[in-house]
Amino acid sequence: MTLPALTLYLAAPRGFCAGVDRAIKIVEMALDKWGAPVYVRHEIVHNKFVVNGLRDKGAVFVEQLADAPDDRPVIFSAHGVAKSVPAEAERRNMIFVDATCPLVTKVHNEAERHAAAGLQVVMIGHDGHPETIGTMGQLPDGDVLLVETPADVAGLEVRDATKIAFITQTTLSVDDTIEIIAALRARFPAIIGPHKEDICYATTNRQMAVKSIAPKIEALLVIGAPNSSNSRRLVEVGSAAGCAYAQLVQRATDIDWRALATIKSVGITAGASAPEVLVDEVIDAFRARFDVTVEIVETAQENIEFKVPRALRQPA
Missing domain, CATH: 3.40.1010.20 (4-hydroxy-3-methylbut-2-enyl diphosphate reductase, catalytic domain)
Structure with missing residues (x-):
């Protein structure tokens, strides 16, 4: 035929990408170093095939740190976590390894730098996505405002329109982000953004x-x-x-x-x-x-x- x-x-x-490659390697090396089981908070990366492969090797995936025991190593996923998570792991004397992508960590650092300079932070991201939760969790509750669309920009209530900065989730569409940034700049001409686009x-x-x-x-x-x-x-x-x-x-x-x-x-x-x-x-x-x-x-x-x-x- x-x-x-x-x-x-x-x-x-x-x-x-390099961040995903590194995160998977971290789980594999942790299993080699400490043996199974090694706990992973949230899917190390968003792919069932990858997660199931690591599960077969002895990784245990949990959604919250409370679901992991004190006496086994725990790894934080590539998406990043709120500051409260490693703080809790330290309080419990856990061995923990942070597999957050370095490009996400860069955005975390930006958020903290802006806050230290007295700026209110606006994050362009998807509500409920682990990366967004982790990034917003670098600062106290309510200190980061989230926008998902250009329309959201109109409803923002800021402390001082002359003292704000924006950051972005790394995995967004470049084109969508351009529209939201344009809306932010139109409404807040003094807004400060990253020197280079945060989209990875x-x-x-x-x-x-x-x-x-x-x-x-x-x-x-x-x-x-x-x-x-x-x-x-x-x-x-x-x-x-x-x-x-x-x-x-x-x-x-x-x-x-x-x-x-x-x-x-x-x-x-x-x-x-x-x-x-x-x-x-x-x-x-x-x-x-x-x-x-x-x-x-x-x-x-x-x-x-x-x-x-x-x-x-x-x-x-």
């Missing part, structure tokens, strides 16, 4: 890669988890760039093959917490159904690496 021809455009960069390099690069393949494709598949902010933004970026069909899939078994039955070109990318093995799985699934030609569209090269905490580089 002759299979229908199909071109797969692989976006590059895609998949794991990996989020930006993956979004640019999707924009570059969008004109070539009839459908876009983003491999990632439903609770992964950066993966969901990639779907939105694809749709905004003209992809009539843009879908988030966790792995090959989630693909709706009926929707793709007559198409000739598909774009594939992966969120920053999705491993390349899942991309390979999706490509193999296409090869089983189509005569596939693969084209890689590279818009940037990434060679950033973050060191793991010193505690894990020292022997037990």
